[in-house]
Amino acid sequence: MEAASARMAARDRFSMMGDPGPSALQRYIQQACSPENYEPNLAMNLEISDLINSKKGNAPREAAIAIVNYINHRNPNVAILALVLLDICVKNCGYPFHLQISTKEFLNELVRRFPERPPIRPSKVQMKILEAIEEWRGTICQTSRYKEDLGFIRDMHRLLSYKGYVFPEVRVEDAAVLNPSDNLKSAEEMEEEEKAAQSAKLQELIRRGGPEDLQEANRLMKIMAGYDTRSKTDYRAKAAEEVGKVQQKARLLEERWKNSNLEM
Numbered sequence: 001m002e003a004a005s006a007r008m009a010a011r012d013r014f015s016m017m018g019d020p021g022p023s024a025l026q027r028y029i030q031q032a033c034s035p036e037n038y039e040p041n042l043a044m045n046l047e048i049s050d051l052i053n054s055k056k057g058n059a060p061r062e063a064a065i066a067i068v069n070y071i072n073h074r075n076p077n078v079a080i081l082a083l084v085l086l087d088i089c090v091k092n093c094g095y096p097f098h099l100q101i102s103t104k105e106f107l108n109e110l111v112r113r114f115p116e117r118p119p120i121r122p123s124k125v126q127m128k129i130l131e132a133i134e135e136w137r138g139t140i141c142q143t144s145r146y147k148e149d150l151g152f153i154r155d156m157h158r159l160l161s162y163k164g165y166v167f168p169e170v171r172v173e174d175a176a177v178l179n180p181s182d183n184l185k186s187a188e189e190m191e192e193e194e195k196a197a198q199s200a201k202l203q204e205l206i207r208r209g210g211p212e213d214l215q216e217a218n219r220l221m222k223i224m225a226g227y228d229t230r231s232k233t234d235y236r237a238k239a240a241e242e243v244g245k246v247q248q249k250a251r252l253l254e255e256r257w258k259n260s261n262l263e264m
Helices: 004-013 024-032 042-055 059-071 076-092 094-101 104-110 124-138 147-163 172-176 187-208 211-225 235-263
Strands: none
Touching: 024 042, 024 059, 024 076, 042 059, 042 076, 042 094, 059 076, 059 094, 059 104, 059 187, 076 094, 076 124, 094 104, 094 147, 094 187, 104 147, 124 147, 124 172, 187 211
16 A cells, blocks of 8 residues: 555565575474465364463564465465464464554564455455454554554554545454453563563664663663653552452452342
């Protein structure tokens, strides 16, 4: 959807050429998206998402780059396999992966094969891409704790809508996975999650390397190092707050149950 020069630049950045050889993660993704597969391999896809979560560091970006390349494959079956894998990763790899799918480079590559004007009958691949963007916009872009970092997804949604693309309706049960759950987390788990998110964001800011990015990276490093205590989260207080919310819901449900019994 960008100008030709921008597309070429994005493709250069997202190219695998020149690498010493595929990493283990890239090989797994290659297997999952092989044209020899007649259907998605759920076990393999989940293994890939687990590998991304365990490796951390550059793994989310590495995976996003590899997957979007397969989404643009000439073989539509390969593209569908890659889109299914993308969906699994989005729903299982959390903010570090969400940060990568919300970059301009990734989103421009994702819609690279979209014509300027919508076709009368979009292909199956195009429909699944539109469905994915619609799902992200209605879930992580609204309910994620880090939704402010996902603005380019909203921008791409607006751009496609402006060009006349119609987004398919997303099933509630599919989108529910990406919305916050009521599962309680300990203070330690909350702190670990926050550190992972900060680390992922810091790495992305440094990779971008713009003046504003580096300024934000410097601010974030101070927070991570403990020098800036103004933004420090009291995880024990937050955990207690979450417990209080669950208890409040339980009391409301109990009251409703009692009232329904009285009416009977």
